[in-house]
Amino acid sequence: MVAKRIIPCLDVKEGRTVKGVNFVGLQDVGDAVELGRMYAAQGADELVYLDISATHEGRNTFTSLVERIARGINIPFTVGGGISSIDDAARLLDVGADKISINSAAVRRPQLIDEIASKYGSQFVVLAIDAKMVDGRWLITTHGGRRLTPRELFEWAREGQERGAGEILLTSMEHDGTRSGYPCDLFARLSQQLSIPIIASGGAGSADDIAEVLSAGRADAALAASIFHYGDITVKELKQMLHDRGIKVRL
Amino acid sequence: MIAIVDYDTGNLRSVCNAIERIGAEYCVTSDAAIIGAAERVLLPGVGEASSAMEKLRERGLAEVIKGLTQPVLGICIGMQLMCRYSEEGGVDCLGIFDADVRRFTPDRGRGVKVPHIGWNSIENLRSPLFEGIDEGAFVYFVHSYAADVCADAIACSINGRRFAAALCRGNFYGTQFHPEKSGDVGEALLRNFLKIE
Numbered sequence: 001m002v003a004k005r006i007i008p009c010l011d012v013k014e015g016r017t018v019k020g021v022n023f024v025g026l027q028d029v030g031d032a033v034e035l036g037r038m039y040a041a042q043g044a045d046e047l048v049y050l051d052i053s054a055t056h057e058g059r060n061t062f063t064s065l066v067e068r069i070a071r072g073i074n075i076p077f078t079v080g081g082g083i084s085s086i087d088d089a090a091r092l093l094d095v096g097a098d099k100i101s102i103n104s105a106a107v108r109r110p111q112l113i114d115e116i117a118s119k120y121g122s123q124f125v126v127l128a129i130d131a132k133m134v135d136g137r138w139l140i141t142t143h144g145g146r147r148l149t150p151r152e153l154f155e156w157a158r159e160g161q162e163r164g165a166g167e168i169l170l171t172s173m174e175h176d177g178t179r180s181g182y183p184c185d186l187f188a189r190l191s192q193q194l195s196i197p198i199i200a201s202g203g204a205g206s207a208d209d210i211a212e213v214l215s216a217g218r219a220d221a222a223l224a225a226s227i228f229h230y231g232d233i234t235v236k237e238l239k240q241m242l243h244d245r246g247i248k249v250r251l
Numbered sequence: 252m253i254a255i256v257d258y259d260t261g262n263l264r265s266v267c268n269a270i271e272r273i274g275a276e277y278c279v280t281s282d283a284a285i286i287g288a289a290e291r292v293l294l295p296g297v298g299e300a301s302s303a304m305e306k307l308r309e310r311g312l313a314e315v316i317k318g319l320t321q322p323v324l325g326i327c328i329g330m331q332l333m334c335r336y337s338e339e340g341g342v343d344c345l346g347i348f349d350a351d352v353r354r355f356t357p358d359r360g361r362g363v364k365v366p367h368i369g370w371n372s373i374e375n376l377r378s379p380l381f382e383g384i385d386e387g388a389f390v391y392f393v394h395s396y397a398a399d400v401c402a403d404a405i406a407c408s409i410n411g412r413r414f415a416a417a418l419c420r421g422n423f424y425g426t427q428f429h430p431e432k433s434g435d436v437g438e439a440l441l442r443n444f445l446k447i448e
Contacts, residue, residue: 001362001409002367002368002369002371002392002410003369003389004369005369005370045370070264070265070268071268071271071272074269074431074432074433074434074435074438075432075434076391076393076429076432093262094262094264096262096264096265098265098432120262120297121297121299122395123297123366123368123393123394166366166393167368191359192359195357195364195365196365196366197364197366197369218362220362220364220368220369221369
């Protein structure tokens with residue numbers, strides 16, 4: 001059996017990593033390549049770099065950063081943020097990104113998933129979904145949670161899989177940055193409906209939360225930022241703890 | 252000099268970066284003469300098997316690769332193309348390894364996902380390629396199709412069914428996983444490949 005993956009997420013602005021609580025109040029936590037290398041040495045299974053300056057300036061800075069990351073890091077990494085065309089995807093692939101994550105642009109134009117997947121393969125496409133509970137239904141949001149759409153989460157995730165996404169990265173906007181735990185029932189329900197791997201994101205406040213989403217939540221991987229960036233627990237300590245609880249991880 | 256075969260199947264960058272990290276000389280080429288003269292040959296590849304096979308044939312490289320006598324390492328699709336046949340696109344491949352490539356079957360109840368993405372352990376290691384690498388070591392996989400376990404298998408892994416994680420016949424080697432993305436274990440394997448006579 002494949003091991004459950006632990007994926008630190010690094011938000012990048014102007015080549016530096018930052019992490020905000022609910023995306024407000026950014027706090028600089030270091031150099032993107034060095035931080036990534038540190039996580040890799042601790043046993044991180046993959047890394048995700050999100051360019052939060054992508055919609056404004058700084059896109060070129062990010063591209064050259066991705067090139068440096070690809071040279072310096074020997075584990076897989078995903079890049080995301082502001083990817084809205086096959087050209088954006090190609091530019092990041094060319095400098096060495098292993099996968100790209102697409103979000104708002106795919107909601108706006110779902111064929112983007114087909115286009116990138118058919119040209120570069122499903123393994124290159126992570127469909128990121130930011131979901132919010134509204135009147136008892138999980139709906140999709142875009143633009144970092146600021147815009148609510150009428151699209152229903154489960155239907156969109158299934159469509160994404162059919163169109164060729166290789167993985168789903170699901171964030172509950174109710175929980176993101178709050179460190180109050182993942183909505184495990186949501187992840188378990190989605191996992192039953194899809195055959196592609198699901199990465200759980202948003203809300204990890206403790207090692208217990210991560211253990212729960214990987215077991216009861218049936219997620220294939222857990223992505224977290226704050227608990228690693230603020231030094232609550234190292235990736236190594238977390239994985240040892242998961243191992244002790246009988247969850248298969250790479251030690 | 253290592254020749255990294257360029258047949259237009261996506262990203263070669265990560266393989267080049269990994270070779271650079273271990274300090275070896277390489278060139279990226281589709282030139283039959285350069286490939287033939289190289290000390291070692293790497294056949295990378297991502298994407299879809301039948302179109303990758305077609306690109307290899309279009310460039311006249313299928314017969315070139317079959318005829319190589321120096322150590323050759325196929326990675327992921329590169330390894331699958333060295334098998335007999337791939338179910339992906341129903342394509343006859345190079346027929347170097349005595350194995351067919353078949354799709355994984357997802358099994359939600361048992362948590363078997365397709366694509367098989369992530370770190371999995373490899374067992375029954377039997378090759379100088381794995382010198383210094385422990386039984387059960389974790390390596391990084393990304394694929395939906397896999398070669399059956401056969402006499403050429405030099406490592407096995409499990410995703411729902413047991414499959415060949417690496418193959419070898421004569422001077423030809425293949426890994427289904429990505430050594431260029433498998434951390435220190437992957438770098439050790441690439442170093443071992445450079446030492447093979």
